[in-house]
Amino acid sequence: MRGVIVGPGVMGQTLAGAFRQLYPHEDLVLLGPPSERRAQLARELRAFEASTPAEASPADWLLLALKPQKALSILPTLRPLLKKETLVLSVMAGITLEHLRVGLGHERLVRSMPNTPGRIGAGITVWTSxxxxxxxxxxxxxxxxxxxxxxxxxxxxxxxxxTALSGTGPAYVFLFMEALIEAGVHLGLPRHLAEQLVVETLQGSVVYYRAASRGAALLRQEVTSPGGTTAEALYYLEKAGFRPAISRAIWAAYQRALALRPPLPQE
Known part of the structure; x- marks a missing residue:
């Protein structure tokens, strides 16, 4: 068993960790430009390093974490890494199964969109094949x-x-957390306490949401007393365009994902 990670950046590192978890004693190759990050990851995961496809043997798993803008030029160079039974899994935004098929000349293909909590086994991945x-x-x-x-x-x-909802989603959550923490500090709370309150509130809210099984809108209504502090805060969020801003942001991310899709190359 041999896995080859092409593009060992953040998502490549996530894929490499998953491979090593499932195949602790099998060969793993990190293929990409030489860097200290690649070298450190290779040491941590007991992996080989390669700078060109010629330095790597054919793979059982070919895991693609390239920048989408570079995909079309790099995919054909990876063909020597393929065997008939190789499984190809891509996490590249905007790069379709047809792009992979034409670029690699291969049929066993998976297109996926994980997110960064996958680095600790707590993410969610949408995939097709x-x-x-x-x-x-x-x-x-x-x-x-x-x-x-x-x-x-x-x-x-x-x-x-x-890609726009869950793939990019952790960034939205982190921005919301950041805003809540800063608001707490502005009120006068010590930063470490504001951070603890925000983290536990978000985590607890998700656990409660799953346990209650009543939907986010109903749960929000249950904790919003007429004329209370929650109602006052929500009024200002709605007045500031909280919902439309989120909707427009996710739509913009979706449009960007579509824009990353290059024209299909000639076969």
């Missing part, structure tokens, strides 16, 4: 399970939508 047997789909599920929850979809268009 082509050319896989039932057994190979189970293998993919086991791999993605190392990143957290996963959802297989038949409509590939959902991948671009998931």
């Amino acid at each position: 082509t050319g896989l047997s039932a057994e190979e789909r189970l293998t993919v599920e086991a791999f993605l399970g190392a990143l957290g929850a996963h959802v297989q979809v038949e409509d590939e268009a959902y991948l671009d939508m998931a």
